[in-house]
Amino acid sequence: MSLGPLMDNARAGLTAARFGMELVGRNIANASTPGYSRQEVQFESVSSGGVRTWSVRSMVDNFVQTRIAQESQNQGRLDVERRLLSEVSPVLGTTETGLDAALTQFFGALSALTAAPDGTEERAQFMFRAENLVTEFNTEASNLDGLARQIDGEMGVTVTQVNKIAADIANLNGVISRAAGNDGASNQIIDQRTDLVNQLATLVDARSFSDGQGNVNVFVAGGMPLVEGINSYQLALSGSSGYSSHPGVAVIGPSGEQLDITQRVGNGALAGMIRIRDDVIGGALADIERIAATLTLNFNRVHAQGYGLDGSTGNAFFSALSASTVNAAENIGQPSVGAVVSDLAAVTLDDYEVVFTSPSQFDLLNATQGTTVSSGTAYTSGMTLAVDGLTLTLSNGASAPQAGDRVRVATVAGHGRNLDMVLTNQDKVAAATSLSTVTTASAGAQGTIAATVTDGTAVTFDSYDVTFNGSGQYSVRNVTTGATLLSNVPYVSGASFTVDGIQVTLANGAGSPAAGEVYTFAGEALPSANGNALALSALETEKLMDGGTLTLAEKFARSASQVGVEQQSVDQAVDAQALVMQALDLRRAAVSGVSLDEEAANLIKFQNTYQATARLIRVADEMLQTIINMV
């Protein structure tokens, strides 16, 4: 037996021990690296009696890794939902502020006005509260809209991140399949890829599958490929869908076609953003728009019936409702539908939808009630159509309508943000339900005069007089303008005439009116009449919302608390999710984590092996020397 193999085996032992120590070094260095899996060297003995490094094993529990990737989706979604919701609720105010508080103050000032309808202070205060209310509507609506736009932006950033990570995963797939064997370096790259897959899962509902050839394939939105081997596809923000003014998410296919997946993204941050934007913020905004529109419709109706301090009537208080139309993003043809409010009394605040069943026929649906207003109506460009106080004009827009084209008609959309006060003169706030008249007769007049208002909208507030001539005739003159309205009308006691909405009755008093007698009359506002103010004030407690079940303020409180319910449940889910992640991290660490004690023990073990093997070489060397010295 020669000493050669002994030296060889000893050398192999030295290499193995040194390699073992190198791994210990690598593990210790990465003890706090996230996603790093502890590596373990596996030796095997060779037939010559030596040792060789058989493989470097990454200590990974694949079951736990899969669970982490899945739970990362929830984690990503919940984190985003919690952050976004915490931005939504401050917009809706505290228990002491918000739209309902502004409404309460507005109606409070109105109630004060009913107690003092001619009070300058009370009117000024009411106008101030009304402006506040309008501002509150505008601010809340535009803040919610701003938040939704901000989420649009965040979705863009997230999509970019998804694309970057998908490309990185595809790239690592290539590196890993090219790497020859299971050395430590490719284990670290696999760890890196696993970490990327987890990161991707926090952003979108990414599910990954190993293809058995070292590649990891990633699918999103329930089956759309994102990474296939060394290829990756891209996500993009697509144009809006339906009547939404916000972008959706699409996958860009191999030939550049976009496939909308907005409704199919089931998890991850992206799904959270879409849900908060469309359901929570969209819902709260729609509620505010509807409250604003309901207030406007009812308040203006009642207000227009009353009379201001200056006697004016028929005035709107808030900016008028306007109808708007939106073509669905998917429309093939481009029909143009115009809508105007033609009869305010009949307006319902429902949303309507014109659906073309063919290029020549359409159905009209009430989208709010879910009913069909008319179906199979023949279409000709330029036709008009009346529905619940709205007049719709249907025509060919950029192109003629095609089957399946849809157009929505709404009176509520945008009303919260655009709400305004059109009444700016506080004297025009219509507290009174009627006008009065004032009459006089010249000294010693024999007849009597009585006047009543028969048409308040025609009253001018000019003063008029009636003069008698010697032949039992009278003439009526507008003193303010100097115009003669009636001349030389034969007098009959008890008969009446009407000018500018005022009916005047002349009759015999002590005697019949004589030549030269002058009677005057004029329309007059009633400063302390408050009937209309009471009717307006009653709107505060009237259940105008949700099919007659909630007042305006209650509806807002309900809407704000729904966001709160949402936020509470997400908060709880985030806490529960953190526990799940924590437990999974612990389980992962139990297998993959680096234990310093263990590494120290390994270090000593390898050091001892190294020292022993070195000793072996020295002994072999000494033996060789002995033999050499024998010569």
Add this chain to the structure above:
Amino acid sequence: MAIRIPEFALSESVLFNMASGQRQVATLSTQVASGKRVQSPADDAVAFAKAKNLRGVLAATNQYQENIGHVEDRLGVAETSLGGMQDILTRAKELGLAMANATVSESQRTLMATEAQHLIDELVNLGNTQLNGRYIFSGARSGTPAFGATGSYRGDASVQRVEVGEGILVDANVTGDQVLAGAGGGVDAFALLTQLRDGLGANDQAAIAATLDPLDSAYDQVTRARMTAGLQLSKLDMRRANLEEVAFQTERLLSGQEDVDMASAVSQLVTQQNNLEVSRSVLGRLLAEPTLFSYLR
């Protein structure tokens, strides 16, 4: 094989629990500092909605109380004026009684015509009583004096109704035509006083005597109006007491919904802080704990 627990995982798990403890301390100390358990809808959505509705009730209650104040001011002034009117009518009755007596000389009667005119003027003045620039006896025509110099009524018959509770409306004014001008089948006090004055001026004993009984009716008419106003005022007092009770109860309910239970919040806070303290010392020890490396020489 026993489950491996690497050192870093152990300290991570302590840190995780400390983070949730710190969040609770933050929440509790905000609650203790503000005294409010519910401020945003996320704190407690149901309590939030209830608190909002209760605040609405509270605001309306306060407004009703202010409205009551308005009405009380007006009715109070009206009552005082009506008292003055009673005095004038009493004085007129005395004057009429004295002057209807056959022993009174003509010169005395004609002299007293001035006094009667003075009473008319005074009654017109009282009928035109103003509050904050409003003529309180003019009905809705509060910008116009209720009575002309001769006592002709220039107001209207409208009674202003003011909300002093949800759906509860009270009359806020007394119209001059009911009180003095004989509307609704009453007596025209001014016509009577004018008759008295003219009777005195003309030394017409019979005419003077004819005013005496109607003057009693006029007095009763004013007295009725005054009693109605007084009754209204005491009703408003009760209403106010009722609203104060409602406000008090609402405040109590509101406090139940949104205020923090100090005793329990503070004790929770202290418990949490203690837990954190313990966790800190555990973490300190964990981090300082030697590994096998510490024993390698």
